[in-house]
Amino acid sequence: MKEKSSKYELVVGLEVHVQLATESKLFASDKNSFGDAPNTNVSPITLAHPGTLPKPNKKAIEYAIKMGLACNCEIAKVTSFDRKNYFYPDLPKGYQTTQDNQPICIGGYLDVKSGESMRRIDFNRIHVEEDAGKSMHDAAHQGTLLDYNRAGTPLIEMVTEPVISTAEEAGNLITEIRRIVRFLGVGDGNMEEGSLRCDANISLRPKGTQTLGQKVEIKNMNSIRNVQRAIQHEVTRQSHLLDQGKTIKQETRGFDDATGKTTSQRSKEEANDYRYFPCPDLLPIKISDSYLTEIKAMMPKLPAEIVKELQEKFNLTEYDADIIAESEDRADYFFHTAKICSHYKKIANWMIGPIQNYLAEHNQSLAQFSITPEKLHDLIDLVESGKLNYSTASTKVFLDMIANPDKSASETAKDLALFQDNDESGLQKIVDEVLEGMPDKVAAFKKGKKGLMGLFVGEVMKKSRGKANPQITTKLLNETLSK
Incomplete structure (x- = not known):
């Protein structure tokens, strides 16, 4: 200003x-x-x-x-x-x-x-x-x-x-x-x-x-x-x-x-x-x-160049690109992951969210971080394929992978029994049980209180112990409530 x-x-x-x-x-x-x-x-x-x-x-x-x-x-x-x-x-x-x-x-x-x-x-x-x-x-x-x-x-x-x-x-x-x-x-x-x-x-x-x-x-x-x-x-x-x-x-x-x-x-x-x-x-x-030529040969790609590349080649926002270009370790981690994972925005979200928060809380650098780009790719794929929801992946699976660096994301999710339930018939039963137990909320929803959808989804997640697929759950709730 x-x-x-x-x-x-x-x-x-x-x-x-x-x-x-x-x-x-x-x-x-x-x-x-x-x-x-x-x-x-x-x-x-x-x-x-x-x-x-x-x-x-x-x-x-x-x-x-x-x-x-x-x-x-x-x-x-x-x-x-x-x-x-x-x-x-x-x-x-x-x-x-x-x-x-x-x-x-x-x-x-x-x-x-x-x-x-x-x-x-x-x-x-x-x-x-x-x-x-x-x-x-x-x-x-x-x-x-x-x-x-x-x-x-x-x-x-x-x-x-x-x-x-x-x-x-x-x-x-x-x-x-x-x-x-x-x-x-x-x-x-x-x-x-x-x-x-x-x-x-x-x-x-x-x-x-x-x-x-x-x-x-x-x-x-x-x-x-x-x-x-x-x-x-x-x-x-x-x-x-x-x-x-x-x-x-x-x-x-x-x-x-x-x-x-x-x-x-x-x-x-x-x-x-x-x-x-x-x-x-x-x-x-x-x-x-x-001597000058020797030093020039040591020079990495500079932050401004990396920001430009992240925006133009990987379609990241200026905010995301600025944070990833903050250090050579961060940029290298992103580029390495992006070679094997095409969900570029998701990579940035994980780096700026759970990974950065964990490193700051434990005073660690990416060089000390146990989740490799390959393992992050596996974790992102589980979420994007609907096998894990993001909340479970970013808390329980993520932290268990850090504690057990030899295990993959799939092995961790399997051992913790956290894979998402995508079975519509099974989820429909839970949806029906939740709605039958909340008749007053159902009536309010049908009268226009659409904000109650979050409550219904939350109750289904509780009953399924966090395994219900939120997208499928929301779809089933909408279909049932519209009848």
Whole structure:
């Protein structure tokens, strides 16, 4: 939706920080792991002790290139590291090793949904840098506690051009970035753990003008919803100030999740305040054509391509396709099942319904899931052929198959005596018994209370212990009630 402002046009640029899922840190062999005891994943290199020298993590470079390729960037032939100098308690070296002059990925774009159409969001760059540590303010202690486990963790910073025009576009871009990150396996994208964070540069300008307004930066937002809320709040705040003839201060602000408002933190530093200069301890990195070709060969089909294929070839809805394209495991599971099962919509329904719910409840991935595509195909066939009803299949048979992975769907249904009763003569007797026992409801139905059909079907299902075929039951009920 368009942000409410009759006079002004919103302009947003995002800086999305993605923590890379390498085993070790960017310049040291320290473990790269979330949730470990404070200050256990540190070393003299992380803490910048005198005489220590960093060494770049090759896997981090590979991951950065993969993201660049996924975002249609130009990959630099030569990339180098710089020092960004600022002093803060959680930055043990007093500077951050990052990329300023020669980033690894240049330009690029992603197409995201904007209203009913698609909009291209251009990137300025994607560069590699190390994360800082973490400051914790604990009421049980005086002062600030510092955990340097995160210091030196490899990040990519994805910097867009100032071309985003709505909070919706911003949210959709972050959603797509997170999906690609997870799809490629370069990170987990967990915003609640801080492994994907976002800064937003927000400004307003009079409608019809091209000159950018004074920007305000909102730092370290850890949910897509909060990014959108912060943008919407800034539209209201900045337009109010401009209407009063006041100027917008260039500053860094924080977002308060409880109030939905942004608050001033400090005046925004200019780039020259950071005193960037080439890192003297790290040589430039040359990206050879052969190395780039090797990485391109590893690239899977990307989510946007998969969504398109799922809609065009398998006739899935955009909603279903988006969920299945959320990860490579999901897409592979669908495509594998679709090779042997032509009920494409049913495959999607099972994946988005019972399978996804089970995996979420048991904190499992599809790689750990015991029902193979072949077994899912058998289960779907039992339902579609009328041998099982969906309710029984999706609860009793499904769960028993998980508990007994060596058994097929047919074996499971047979052992549990759950096959559907399609015998019309037998079902007719149950239908007659149900209707004879509910004469008042039958009379009400014949007077126009058609909603009672669900009650009759339910009673037949109870008497048949869930074995009655619902379609045949409904047909018999309609025929009997019409007499």
